[in-house]
Amino acid sequence: MADYTLEEKEGFTVLGIGTELKSDYTDYAGINKEKADFWQAVKQDGRLDKLKAISTNEYIFTVNEAVNNKMMHYAGVMTEESLPEASRLIQFPKGEYLIVKGEAETAEMLSNMLTGMAFGQVLPEATNVAYVGGPNAAVEMGQRNGLVFGEMWIPVVRK
Template sequence: MADYNIEEKDSFTVLGIGIELKSDYTDFAGLTKEKADFWHAVKEDGRLDTLKALATNGYIFAVNEAVNNKMMHYAGVMTEATLPEATRVIQFPKGEYLVVKGEAKTAEELSNQLTGIAFGQVLPEVNDYAYVGGPNAAVEMGQRNGLVYGEFWIPVVRK
C-alpha cells in the first residue's frame, strides 16, 4: 500500500499559470503529454522562475482543477502576491486532505506517479473519506539523494 495519511490543513492560496487540458479525462497518455509540454514551456520561457521568486516557501505546485466545466492544469506557488501574467489565484480550503508521499527521478515523473497512486489506489481504498471536487495538487518539495520528493494533496470529506 502507498505511503499516505489524512492531514488537517489550513486554507492556503496558490498563484498559478495554467492551460486548459483538451484530452478526455480518461486519456492518461494524452493528459500526460499535454502537461509535459506545458511544464517544458513554463520552464523554458521563464514563467516558472517568475512564480518561484514570489513563493512563500520552496514548494512547486502542479494543480488540477475543474473551472467552468473545463479541465485546467497550473504551475503554481504558495503566495499572497499576484502577477499580471498569472492565470488564476487558486484557493485551497481549510479541512482534511488525503496526502500521498513519494519520490522519483524528475518532478514530472513524481507528479504522474503520485497522481496515479492517489486516484488509482488510495482514494478507492479509503472508505471513510470521499473526494468531492475542488483543486488537487502534486507538490514538489525538494531533492534528496538525487531524487525529487513530494506529496499529492486531495481535499476530502468524511463519508
C-alpha cells in the same frame, strides 16, 4: 494499497499559471503529453522562474482543477504577490486532506506517480474518506539523494 495519511490543513491560496487540458479525461496519454508540453513551455519561457521568485516557500504546486466544466492544469506557488502572467488564484479549502508521499527522478515523474497512486489506488480503496472535487495538487518539496520528493494533497470529506 499505497501509504497515506489524513491531515488537517488551514485554507491556503496558490498563484497559478495554467492551461486548459483538451484531451478527454480518460485519455491518459493525451493528458500526460499536454501536461509535459505545458511544463516544458513554462520552464523554457521563464514563467516558472518568475513564480519561484515570488514564492513564500520552496514548494512548487502542480494543480488540477475543474473550472467552468474545463479541466485546468497549473504550475503554482504560495505567495502574497501577483504576476501579470498568472492566470488564477486557486483557493484550497480549510479541512482534511489525503496526503500521499513519494519520490522520483524528476518533478514530472513525481507528479504523475503521486497522481496515479492517489487516484488509482488510495481513493478507490479508502473506506473512510471521499474526494468530492475541488483543486488537488502534487507538491514538489525539494530534493534529496538525487531524487525529487513531495506529496499529493487532495481535499476529502469523511464518509
